[in-house]
Amino acid sequence: MQALPIIVGFGGYNAAGRSSSHQAFRRIVIESLSEYQQEQTIVGLACLMKLVSWDGELYVDAENKQCTPKQVVEAFGNLVLKGTLIRRLEDSLFDPKKIYGHKRIKIEPQNGEAVVFRLAKKDIPASIPEHWNITYLDEAFCEVSIKGAADFLVPTYSEQAAKAAGQLPSGFDPAAQYSSRFHPRGLQLALLGASDALASIGIPWDKIAASIRPDEVGVYCTSIMGQVTKEGLGGLLQARLLGERATSKHYAMGLNTMPADFVNAYVIGSVGHTAAITGACASFLYVLQAAIQDIRSGRRRVAIVGSAEAGLTPEIMEGFTSMGALGTDINLCKLDSSKTPNWRKASRPFGENCGFTIGEATQYIVLMDDALAIDLAADVHGAVSDVFINADGIKRSISAPGAGNYVSFSKAVASAIAIVGESTVRKHSFIHAHGSSTPANRVTESRIFDRVAEAFSIKDWPITAAKAFVGHSLAAASGDQLAFALGTFKYDILPGIKTVDKIADDVAQKRLFFPLQDMDLVNRKMDVAFVNSKGFGGNNATAVVLSPRKVENMLSARYGSVMADYQSRREETRQAAKNYAEKADKGNIPVVYRFGEALVQEQDIDISCDGIHMPGHKQDVIFDKLNPWADMD
Structure with a gap:
């Protein structure tokens, strides 16, 4: 069975x-x-x-x-x-009309002139692009000069289609x-x-x-x-x-x-x-x-x-x-x-x-x-x-x-x-x-x-x-x-x-x-x-x-006849489940999160040839010693 x-x-x-x-x-x-x-x-x-x-x-x-x-x-x-x-996505998760992203843009200087901008020293990239020319202005700022075209990613927002x-x-x-x-x-x-x-x-x-x-x-x-x-x-x-x-x-x-x-x-x-x-x-x-x-x-x-x-x-x-x-x-x-x-x-x-x-x-x-x-x-x-x-x-x-x-x-x-x-x-x-x-x-x-x-x-x-x-x-x-x-x-x-x-x-x-x-x-x-x-x-x-x-x-x-006793004992189970449902319906939602509780100490694990006793567990792990392929031995 x-x-x-x-x-x-x-x-x-x-x-x-x-x-x-x-x-x-x-x-x-x-x-x-x-x-x-x-x-x-x-x-x-x-x-x-x-x-x-x-x-x-x-x-x-x-x-x-x-x-x-x-x-x-x-x-x-x-x-x-x-x-x-189902309803419109609420802004509590994110605003579907304002999705953060980047737009790649290409800057072309006019008349062969350089693109020049000021940058804080702390914002200088770890790997400086080859076409950047940096002039330090003081301890905090520098001037960046770029000859030729330059690519930038500009922060922008888009609207979600769904x-x-x-x-x-x-x-x-x-x-x-x-x-x-x-x-x-x-x-x-x-x-x-x-x-x-x-x-x-x-x-x-x-x-x-x-x-x-x-x-x-x-x-x-x-x-x-x-x-x-x-x-x-x-x-x-x-x-x-x-x-x-x-x-x-x-x-x-x-x-x-x-x-x-x-x-x-x-x-x-x-x-x-x-x-x-x-x-x-x-x-x-x-x-x-x-x-x-x-x-x-x-x-x-x-x-x-x-x-x-x-x-x-x-x-x-x-x-x-x-x-x-x-x-x-x-x-x-x-x-x-x-x-x-x-x-x-x-x-x-x-x-x-x-x-x-x-x-x-x-x-x-x-x-x-x-x-x-x-x-x-x-x-x-x-x-x-x-x-x-x-x-x-x-x-x-x-x-x-x-x-x-x-x-x-x-x-x-x-x-x-x-x-x-x-x-x-x-x-x-x-x-x-x-x-x-x-x-x-x-x-x-x-x-x-x-x-x-x-x-x-x-x-x-x-x-x-x-x-x-x-x-x-x-x-x-x-x-x-x-x-x-x-x-x-x-x-x-x-x-x-x-x-x-x-x-x-x-x-x-x-x-x-x-x-x-x-x-x-x-x-x-x-x-x-x-x-x-x-x-x-x-x-x-x-x-x-x-x-x-x-x-x-x-x-x-x-x-068979065991069911009558089971059904009688089950009433207590149903009452406990009903009690939980009533509490949950009133907003009392207990979440089990056993973080920081005592761990199983590995040295306390008891291993024998028949099984394992794990601390904190009433019953032991029992080894299955039957050979499922005994007829092929």
Whole structure:
């Protein structure tokens, strides 16, 4: 029997808010919620966005006036809605109308005369150009004379072509949540996302760690771009050109492995397994596959899986714009025959579109094998039974879609049918599409879904796309999809693709259904979600996600009478998770950052021929002495 990788906790942040307790999901379907749920969502976001705070009894606004939840909604509801989801990039990150750069100019002297200017001695270049003639005027200044033409770089500003972004909620600053010590924004997000996911479990991490051996936990996290803000690789690459010095932290902080390394070092203090695998925009599913394979095989019992990406920088946005991948303001106006771009609806999966909208996000889930989940009375938010990854083969363009997604998606559907049966997949499954909002994607991805639906006799297959609400968060994108899929299981609502007025004519729709408004699933409970992701270079991945209801049925079949005791003990776990959600909704967001704590003293590590005892860990590392190739000896 293989272990079932169960989702026992999840958390993170994107343009819709906090992932744990489904806050972000509630934001994207807010029109379809009850009045109480709408109030809960808006008030929680208002606290996250620092519009109000909790004083222990009531909410307090910036003028120190006390507010009831209803008063918060009345006063700040519109600001919350406007300050979340995709919108114009806010100046809190950078001004998209004023991007700093340099313009190369060539100065030609008139009538053969020299170009002469005054310069402070401290500003003289270390390597003086050959055509410079320097005359020292005094101890502080000199005169520079240049004969002939001269090239100069002049500081200037330009305007960014694409200004729409899936930015974190207005007023929410990750750096202000803990002592961030000049961490790049992407690593700030990693700490926040992992902390949120771990707190959402409802079981203290120390208790979990004490229940397993040190090497039975794995951290599987990554980013695509690394940390390209000035605190990371951006600062390293720009320093010399800006006349500054690179620091000792620029390179180390910039690596794309850091989201995993920070969780190991500063959140859980792990000496267990670690993996940082990248697959372009499918990277979250790449690390997820590694995690579930380790859990299914028994090599790992707990896995922390995630991605963190802070891609809202001028350089990254300019790079994607140069590729023609981002939806620019000009092209948005052309689509709408308007003089003003509709930034709110910039991302239009499967509709008439002109490119994707970049976003930032951090998404983490915590997986346990089913036996440990039962033993610790962990809650069940779903399970990931498998992830399939396939390349595109020979390509004409490295960024173009290809054949590999036919393989990954078809295998995922076949796998789900083997687990839950044909009827469940045909009637009770949905697709969280990659849905990047590019003309090529809407055609190719819909064609894949339609052909697979025909092969497996599926009709009216519901499809949604997270990027319509939060944009494309690069490595974390399929994490956004997974978090929203869990929301559908919880609330029986499939988010409609509400940024689209009409599905494009070239989208395959024979066996597919693209709801443009939220879809009520109360009478059609969903038990399977297919999370599909595509990435530059031919990185295709599809995950099979099972609903909590289906997982509990599977656990009952495996554990029988034990389930009653498990369900009774689980109430304490759920209450602890609820307590955390209530605190987080009031703006109390604990971030685990274990910097400066006592280190493991190497001389205290006890090594024997049977295993290793690590100080601070209840259980030992046990050596596996079985020869897997004994029959070949």
